[in-house]
Amino acid sequence: MAPEPVLAGQQAVDAKLDISYGFMLLLEKLTPMERAVFVLKESFDVSYPELAQFFDTSEANSRQLYHRAKEKIPEANRRFALDPQRQQALLEAFTNASQTGNIDNLIQLLKSDVALYSDGGGKVPAAINPLYGRAVIEQFLRSTNSKFGHQVSVRPALVNGEIALLFTNIDNQAISTVMVLELDETGIRQLFSVRNPDKLAHL
Template identity: 40%
Template sequence: MNEENTFETHRPRLFGLSYRLLGSRSDAEDVVQDAWLRWQQADHASIRDPEAWLVTAATRLGIDRLRAARVQRGRYVGPWLPEPAEIDEAPGPDHHAERAEQVSLAFLAVLERLGPEERAAYLLKEAFDYEYAQIAPLLGQSEANCRQMVHRARERVQAARPRFEVEPERHRKLLERFMHAASRGDQTAITALLREDARLVSDGGGKALAVIRPLLGRERIARLFWAAYRRRDPAIEWRMGMVNGEPAILRYRTGKLAAVMVATTDGERIVELLNVANPDKLGAGVTPDPGRASW
């Protein structure tokens, strides 16, 4: 197998790791490209395990990029939410969501609470099933330190995001009901669909209209959607789609994707809504609706 084929074989794993580490499709693609450049310049005769070499390169590049990104995100306007990797505008009737929590936007948002090396150790162990003996040299840490990092990360992730076992179809139907209520500005219906302590986080990045702080409480969230409805923007269209393999509300303005919204639910009500409206995060990874006119 030549150098390029070897790299292409491992590209999906490198992208998957980089995306989970950075929460940004564009940054993950940059890391994979940088790993490819390093791979081209490497002495391949001395590399016994190409996968380990490439994962190590991508992880270290990702950690460096994450440190730099955190400085930039400190100057970000409003809340920062992960960039969707895949937006499916027209999932078919037989499309079943893969409940892969490790790639949901809500899960990636929780990972923002972890430090760069802690996040890398956690992902390598939990998402990619690496042994501590493999993680330690990759991060330049002892096995004991890696175990401690993963243990702390696991506790913080579990504390920040309680898991709800909800059937994908139930999740989709609940979000669809919310979409219909929100698009009509029906405060009563919206309130009934939200848990009392529900939270809305919206990322406009200073480039799109969005609340600049998380909104807490179902009444406040319901009032927001009622106020938005009262403006009656005829250019807005609401549709159901998929984002990172989970049901999502897609909002369009004059035919162009303007925002995506996903939800965490307990099976009965919505617990959290994450809304990504920053246009810089909506252009990549879109699978268009073949029935929609090109824009």
């Protein structure tokens, strides 16, 4: 069963980084907002205006949050798993999917042995069993996007410490799906599609 999704700001963000236990302890010194801003700025070079929009704050406050986080995390302890080209590709694919609903570039980042877990709670349509392999999951994602893509809007989020896409019903503005992307240094290795309305009601 998929865990209940928690948006950044409700829980400290533990991004999927190639980090030591010591670095994790250092991250614990940051506030949830500091940590979210730090991860996006350090790992994906998200601009201050984008951070301000993402977290519904001012550009000046985004700068201050990042500055405070940097003071708490020595540069020698920062080590991220994704290489710069992969970071840029993921960020562009993620942004494009968020703005247009086009998932083509995200699909290109799926690993060959990727897995998808879907939780509908028996209340909404979802894949009953886990799906494995890029071809199978690509077919599932394209089919789902074709059927329901016009009914939802998409926006990015940090959920349970992971990069995610929130799918919001255009008619009633309720979040219908949270798609969490679990990454490693070579691409997207797991997806968690949470559709169970009981787990989304608090978002």
